Amino acid sequence: MNRPQKNDSKLNPSQIDHILATEEELIPSSGFLTSVMECVHEEARMPAPTPFPWKRAIPGILLATGVFGWGAFEFVQQAVPAAQALTFAAPHLSVAIERPLEQAGWIALALVISLASWLLSRRLAGQSGLL
DSSP, rough: OOOOOOOOOOOOHHHHHHHHHHOOOOOTTTTHHHHHHHHHHHHHHOOOOOOHHHHHHHHHOOOOOOHHHHHHHHHHHHHHHHHHHHHHSSOOHHHHHHHHHHHHHHHHHHHHHHHHHHHHHHHHHTOOOOO
């Protein structure tokens, strides 16, 4: 077979056509088709996977969400007066400054909870490449 030298960096179309025309036809081994078809039939005979019982899981998920939400609400309700009692040395902020800071705190809390739930779902799904 006439193959180009290694130092030839470019092949012209006639050389490529010549190489492709002289290549032997690929023929699979004698048992290849049989083994592939056996695997296909075996896979077709397997029963369908059992679907996840969402109708039974949704009430538990809603209950857990409600319990954790209620616990977070109670925690914040108890923590705010305790935090205010500890800030006896801090200067008093005006309402014009305190309101936006409180809102920013809630936004930060929502972002942290969203990030934590996203990371948990990635970990449960087996894609924990982030953290």
